[in-house]
Amino acid sequence: MAWWQSRGTSHYSPADLYLTRLMDVTIAAWLFWIGSSIGSFLNVVAWRMPRNQSVNGRSYCPRCNTRLKARDNFPVFGWLALRGRCRTCRLPISPRYPIVEAAVGISITLVGIAEIYRLSLPYQNQHWHGGPLWVPMVDQAVLVTLLYHVIAIALSWAMGLIRMDGHPLPRRLSTTAAVMLVGGMLIFPTVMVVPWQMQVPANWRADGLHVDAVMRVITALVAATFLGRCLARGLCIGADPKLDPLGKSTIRLIDLITMIAVPALVLGWQSLAAVLVVGACITLGLGRVLPKSTDMLGRFAIAMPITLCLSILFWRPLHAAGFWPSDGSSPWVLLTAAALLLFTPTWLRERQTLPPEVLPLEEAEDHDSDQADSTVLEN
Incomplete structure (x- = not known):
């Protein structure tokens, strides 16, 4: 950067x-x-x-339960220094640990740089970054907004990791997300960044707009619920909150809506449909990276924090683009994004396994014979 800024001048x-x-x-x-x-x-x-365990306390080896030393618990580099093995039992430690640490670290670093140097957020005072005096401009609004986004990204990653492992989202995590994200926006309306309305003045600022913050929360949660039900046709087949409120598919639907609510609160309801379409495309790419045992909802859950980070990084140019739905966009742009979202369940469809009693006769007989063969093999 020093070389680039000094080229073409003798000063x-x-x-x-x-x-x-x-x-x-x-x-x-x-x-x-x-x-x-x-x-x-x-x-x-x-x-x-x-597993209903406390998240407090020092980390320990999952093999021998030995507590890790401080130097071994250094993010990313601690695992590399140990060459992926426990110092005590010398058994391998999964590479997932440094991968998650690096992924979260890179995502927060990029978002932090973009916001501290005022490169990404709309409705924000800008300054030129091409000269040698390129410096960050930090004030209370920037720090509060960055902290809010870091919390949202961390919560989105936590939900994605848990859902990737096939576990339902713990109630403690969902409650924490609601308190931090909803409460944070109601207390500090500055973190709204964009309004909940479709038309606002060019010099719009969110400072002190507590009533608007309430409306922003309501519209975001309603949009997350509605669009989550649209995606349920592929990711949560058979979900029925009325007739089967405790069913597995219904729990998956509730988790899906909870994960969608995070970008809805951060980015606003206007662009949520387009964000989910991008997330669906990233989900397809993650199929080649994540373990084959990860179901489609787990892949989509990991795609959510990635999509959220990309949306924050490119928020300003997307907000100004005519094809991206946002406040001030044409209604046809929003409707087009919603229409594209309706097609995403066709490639995000989870494979459904039906019980033998609802299968056709020939398939049911094949299923029974397979069960008999497996019983013989087990015996």
Whole structure:
């Protein structure tokens, strides 16, 4: 960056800008340290919370239950230093731990840089970044908004990791998300970033608009519920909150709506349909990366924090683009995004296994013979 900013001028050389640009390196390193540490904690949450264990206390080896030393618990690099094995029992430790730490760290680092340097958020004062005096502009609104987004990203990652493992979302996690995200927006309306209305003045600011914050929360939750039911045709086949409120498919639907509510609160109801379409496309790509045992809802759950981070990073250019639904967009743009979302269950459809009593006669007989063969093999 120092070389790029000093080219074409004789007033200063790259060496004159090294100390200035060192500030950028410090900010990026600090953000990655915080983000990867959050990722390390989310590994604990994803393992312990579905098992009703406390998330407090030091991390330990899942093989021999030995507590990890402080230097071994260093995010990402601790696992690399141990070469993926426990220092005590020398048994392998899953590479999932550093992968999650790195993924969360990178996502929070990118979002933090984009917001501290005012590169991503709409309705925000901008400044030129091309010269040697490129510095972050931080005030209370920026810090509160960044903290809110970091919490939302962390909660979205936690939900994705738990659902990827096939566990239903713990009630403690859903309650924490509701308190942090809904309560945070009602207390600090600044974190709305964009309004809940479709038409606002060009100089719109969210400071002090508590009534608008209430409407923003209501519209976001209604949109998440409605669009979640649309996706349920593929991800939660058979869900029926009225006739089967405690059924497995209904629980999957509730988890789906909860995961969708996070980007709905952060980004607003206007762009939610387009965000979910992008998330559905990312879900298809994750099929080649995640374990084959991960079901479609688990893949979609991991796609949600990735989509949320990308949406925040490119929020300003997308907000100004005519094809992306947002406040000020044409109703036809919103309807087009909603129509595209209606087609996503065709490629996100979860494979459904029916019991023998509802299968056709020939399939039921084949199912019974397969069960008999498996019983003989077990005996």
